[in-house]
Amino acid sequence: MPIVSKTRRQTDYNLFPPSVPIVIDNGASYFRIGWAGETEPRVVFRNIVQRPRHKATGETVTIVGDQGPAMMKFFDCTRSGPRSAFDSNVVYQFEIMEYILDFAFDRLGASGSAIDHPILITECVGNPVYSRSKMAELLFETYGVPSVAFGVDAVFSYKYNQRHGKCQKDGIVICPGFTTTHTIPFVDGEPVYKGSCRTNIGGYHVTDYLKQLLSLKYPFHSSIFTWEKAEELKLEHCYIAPDYVSEARKFQEGTKEAEEKTRYWQLPWIPPPIEVPPSEEEIARKAAIREKQGQRLREMAEAKRSSKINEMENELHSLHFLVKQLDQVEEDDIPSFLSDTGSGVQARAGVYCLEGDTGASKSKGEPKDETDEFEENNDSNEKYPLINVRTICLRLSSENPEFYLEEMRAQYKEVLERVEQKKRLKTNGSNTNGNQKSGNVGRGERLSAAKRERMRLLTTAAFDRGKGEDTFGAKDEDWQLYKLMSKDHDEDDERPDSDEAELARLSSRLQEIDPTFELKAEGEPGQASGEAPRVRPLTEEDYKIVIGVEIQVVGGEANELDTDDRWVQPCPGLKERLECGIRMIRPCGSTINVVQAKDPVLDAWRGASAFAADLNFLGNAFTKKDYYEKGEEWLRRYQIGYNTL
């Protein structure tokens, strides 16, 4: 269960006299602050800082802790990611530390001109004196704190548990933290730092590992696997197996136990619409629609034909008139007259007249007959070739609208295939994965191919000028190189344009006349358009904590351990795993007692709080005067005496 942040501003700051110390547990993951003597810290938050810009005003603001997206939408976070003051488990960025302390004291309700309480703050084991002194300086100078004490969080937790009887005064504490894991032996209630050991693996590394594995296994959904999501998954579902290899074998064999432990995570998915075979009435309805379409086409053709017939009738009338005129005009003048009016030989005109008559009278009749008539009687095919063309056109579109449609569809398919082929060649490059990822890789490869081409041009063409000297640019022709380069780049894209234009034309025509035609979406080749992420099958959450690096247990006689795991915290199975591991190392038959801290998360703070509440606390803390007078050497050797607890 994840750790919850508490950041409400406290109102009772003024009720505490200046003798009450403030206790701070400054961890790489979470920051806890509260009053000495209490059992719960007052303010808890994630130890990170963001400095985004406010979208409306443009000023840079500071936000401490983890905030949900609801609040963050007011800010422009592109230039500022969350930053931590820690490098591994040591504080090094004191500007960020200052922001954090500002926020913490503010939430604790601090007011007045300085923080007038002694402060107990936690640090890591073996904290470098540089970090320690900078922290002390920050507290004394900026916040006006009267006295400061440093302690190790794991030790506080151990002492707290010891006080409550969970462990003895001799023992070893194992503290897996956010970025590191420590083991600290205790002798007679005091920690032996010389014997302690640190491994640089912590909860952060585990979460990161999980995140990377998931991203690799499901590259299509990689955007879902954020660090926070991986952390959530880890806290909820992961466990530590007592023996990794045998556990893995169980999963490999697919035993029932393994099945129970497997967790599935289903992503939202819309199934593609199923192709139901059309029912009777569907078919009938579609047939009716098609019939109607055919009918409409026929009517359109009819209308066109009748308008054409009207035209022809008009021509007929004019020709009649011409013929009459011819009769009236003299024989000699006929050629000239005819050439004026632009019609053919008189005889031909006459023949045409007859046919025109018959044609006009039969215009309302069967379309076939009319065209036949024209064909039979017409010697003037050559002279009036357009007539035939018109009739053929008319015939096709009026008789067989469906046939026309089929032809169009076939053409469309052809052109579409050609275009898609070209696209596929472009994007697929040499990668023949067939995965969805290939699209991305292909595009990247294509880009780099073009880029490579440009580089090649630049280097070769520009190079072979002058013997060893770079005289590129001396001649005007040299600059044509750039034209060449950019042209190369463009040519690539312009070639399929003709095909695409054809495609566009065909598809628009088809859309007009075909009721069942659907425009093929310009999606990635190989994917149905508009499909949401598909079913996400299993994510097996069988986890091993790969603390494959064995934790070294130093200082062998103590064989009692107390585990205070804060970040790996509710991981079930840690205790058993430790027991197994230690049993392997220790001589056979020795007693092993592994104990888990009462509350792995808060015990450190509680221990610190109890320590600070003790009357002798001030003896352990150092004041500003001490800090400046005694110097760095003293600060290096400074340790608090834990046995007062």
Place this chain on the structure above:
Amino acid sequence: MEAELAEADIVVPMHLSFKKTQAYEKYPKGQSRGRWKHLKQILQADLDPSSFYINIESPPSTQPCKRICDVTGFEAPYVDPRTNLRYANAHVFKTLRSLSTHQVHHYLSIRNAAPLLK
């Protein structure tokens, strides 16, 4: 400041009464890079032999390395000669061979086994 933002009160106020010098005075804009020493530099500067931080660090484990399959997490007795990835059985091997170079490199780098020059 929008109404709900002000109510949520998540922004650190610019001026705090209990501070002697405010943050914006101390850290003028545009100077944050390169101001603070990283841990490595801190440790290098700290040459005193009694300094604990470096001494405490544990040496690498003397136990032999557990051979775990890179893709599935099972026990992996075999190694692919071409990519140097570990795999558990023939089925996994098939998927291994279909991975892109980028993925292979990623798997290896998780294990700290990625070659330095691609």
